[in-house]
Structure formats: structure tokens, C-alpha cells
Amino acid sequence: MNIHSSPSFRPLYDQIKILITQSLIAGEWRPGDAIPSEIDLASRFKVSQGTVRKAIDELAAENILIRRQGKGTFVASHSQERASTRFLRIARDEGVFEYPTSQLLSVTRERAPEGSASLLDLRTGASIFCIKRLLSFEGIPRIFDEIHVPAVSFKGLDDAMIRNYTGSLYSFFESHFGIAMIRAEEHIKAVKAGPVEAELLHVNLDQPLLRVDRVAFTYGDRPVEWRRGLCHTERFSYVTEMS
Amino acid sequence: MNIHSSPSFRPLYDQIKILITQSLIAGEWRPGDAIPSEIDLASRFKVSQGTVRKAIDELAAENILIRRQGKGTFVASHSQERASTRFLRIARDEGVFEYPTSQLLSVTRERAPEGSASLLDLRTGASIFCIKRLLSFEGIPRIFDEIHVPAVSFKGLDDAMIRNYTGSLYSFFESHFGIAMIRAEEHIKAVKAGPVEAELLHVNLDQPLLRVDRVAFTYGDRPVEWRRGLCHTERFSYVTEMS
């Protein structure tokens, strides 16, 4: 098996990562499913088990797959993950973590404004769904979210569907539209509360809020969600780690 | 080599990670140094090269070591890293990244207040150094930092030393005190500018600022720095990624 024919050498395990990713994009294995065993994949791709292992190791490090000793390797899912604090970085300063409750404000069909359109690789004016909601911790409204997703990828989305679903929004996107969020980038600023968010979050006008702009990506680094969260950070913080 | 004697089984490569970390703590290899080759380490630890590889792979994934094909494996350093954006997450919304300039305001010896003391595993009132500085982007002051470090680990620190040093603060800590920062946790809030920071950052009183509290750790997950940054985020953002 001579793949060492440079130039532009690409390791075997890297090519296998791509093949696995393509199967994920194609929906051959869906979030929560077990993928074939390492031995099966090795024989399918005609490589050694060690090479498959390395490919899976990297996908697991990216939180795309999850390994469970003795059971198998699974497609990461927002539905079954314990403590879905993975994309929710707001937490109490002290005390136990409590999952927020969500109040849906509106779901509308809109034309994408320039900002979110370009970040979602859409043309300005493309059709999107705009979701507005309020997240509350301990009964107190803390985060006002405005969420844009391309209408073409989320055909038929409406407020009743969301209201009838119990679970996180990303878990809803997975089960109803087969779109799994695997990565996100956020830009954070401190801003003054405007009239809308002041009323929703029960704060005075011009109170400082955290403004968290996010772009989330699915398999193959395809951007599929833009959102802006306005967050009242009294007794709460946005938590990050770096290394 | 039978290490598979459960209970409380610990893989060999994990034990070797610990041994390498201990050498880093002991200062056997310092930031910027090359560590011995994989073959040398394998014979020193009496394991196969593959096992050493796995240990080094994980330390490299944690940004503690840096592999360079054909050259060797090196201890990560804040001095020689290209684009030390690793612990500086504030960037312009658009345009090219420009490294900020630092203006040292004061270096004083203080008694640790309760907050930073407990986060640094010190008793309240322990001796610390308090560094205050102002970071400017494009000539405009953007971040007011207050930094606490234990006096016992930073013996002899004074403002002249910092002023005479060109380079980042963490690179200074490395070269003068042998303390390498490898990981940090941050808690972010939106707050109103008080009188001190309003003047320093040239903003009105009560303007919203980002308040970024950080605890930074060195080898062995030992906390050695607490800092609070107040940041004026007009045209700038705090950038994060998650997966």
C-alpha cells in the first residue's frame, strides 16, 4: 500500500477521516447511531485497524464521534449527551448548575440581512427562518436569543414544531432536519440594553449586557446557524477555557 | 512488561506523561528547549517508541510540547511562538490583527484579597504582586488589566524589570521566573465602567465594558496568576471557538 508518493502527500488516516465525514454528511450514520467497528471499517477501507483508529481518534477529539469501550463508536448527538453544557457557556457564579427553561417568542420567515447572510454563505435576501426566544435560569430571564437558519435547510420549520419538542434546540435540529452542530465560533462584546431586550430581561435601559454572536457549523465545516444572544450577567458568567 | 494488573489500571503512556510533566516542573527542560528524541525517551523509560509517541502526542495536543518534524520535540514557549494570540482573545472586528502595546501603570506588593487568594490556593492576606497595565490597539487604550501573582513564586519582581523587557508578560514570566503558563480559565461579564477605568479607557462613566476574570495555570495544573481585564469592545470582540 504505497501512498507515500509525494508531492502533496496526504496520510491514509486523513483520507479515511474524509471518507467517514462524507458518510456523516450523506446521513449513512445519524447522530446517536453506532458506526461500524474498527475492524469492519479497516476491511472496508482496505487498511489496518491502527490506521482506522487514528482517524477515529481525531474525529473523537473534535467531538464528532464518541468512543465507548466495549460498546462501539457512536455519532455524537445533542440529544443523548449528558450535561449539554457543550454549547451553553453561561453558568452561575456559584452554586449548582441548573438547566435553563426556554420560552419561544416567535418564528418568522425573513429575508437574510447582509450580516448573517454572508456568515452563512447565503446571498443577502435569501430566505431564512428567524427564531426568537428567551432563556430563563431559576425563573429569571437571562438570555434573549435571535437565531437565523437558512430556510432551504430547514424546510417546514414552524413554531408549533419547536413548542412540541422537549429538549435543546440543537437536539431538535438533529431529529427533525438531520443537521448536527459540531462546532461554533463566537464573538463577544459588552453593549447597552436597548428597549426590546430591557423589557424582556427586566433590566433598565442602557444596562450592560453581554452580546454573544455565534456561527455554528455542521459536518464539513458548513455554516448553518447564526445567532445573537443578549445576556444579563448579574450573578452569571460566560465561561471559557484555553490552552 | 505487565502493567495490566487492575484494579486501578493506569496506562503506561499516562505514567510517562506524568514523568515528562515532572521533568518540566523540575526544570530539567525549559521552555524553548528540545526534549530528548522519542527513541532516547523510550530507552530511558524502558518502553517502546510507540508508547512514548502517544504520551508526547497528548502533551502536544495540550500545547505543552511542540513537535517539529525533522527537528525534534520542544517545550512550548510564549517567547518564540508565532502570533501569540493563544491567550489574547481580543481582536478587531475587521481588518488585520495588530499586536497591542502595553503601558505599565504600577507594580505593588499587596496582601491577597479573599477572591484571588482562594483561586490561587493561597491564604487570604498572603503576599502577592499586583501589576496594573493598559493595553492599546492602534494607539487607543482598550484593556485595563489588574494582575495578581504570588510573591513567593515571583521573588524580586519590580516595575523596572518589566519595563526593560520587550515581549509579552507571559514570556517575561518564563524567562525571569521559569514559570510557563499552559492553561487558563476565564469568566466573562458585562459591567459598567467605574471612575478609574472610565478615565483610563477614555469612556464615559457607566459605559458597558467586558470584564474578563482569568486564572492561569502552570505545569501540574498549579494556579499561578489571577487577573481581571476590563475591556472596551467598540470595534473589538472577544473571540472564542467551541466544539
Next chain:
DNA sequence: GAGTGGTCTAGACCACCCC
């Protein structure tokens, strides 16, 4: 050419899970 890390293989055996 010598030395380093990087890739790939084949095989043995262990830890874990479930039937």
C-alpha cells in the same frame, strides 16, 4: 547521510459490555 518525527502494518493481549 544521519537524525528527527510521521505513517502504516501485524499481532498479542487487556478492559469493558452484554448476552
Next chain:
DNA sequence: GGGTGGTCTAGACCACTCT
């Protein structure tokens, strides 16, 4: 007991860097 992932080894060969 049989299947899964997890660890460890030994060896071959490639890619990169420096001398």
C-alpha cells in the same frame, strides 16, 4: 463467550531538516 474499544510492541519505511 464473543464483540468492542484500549494498550503495547516491533519493525519497516517515508518526510523533513541540517550538516
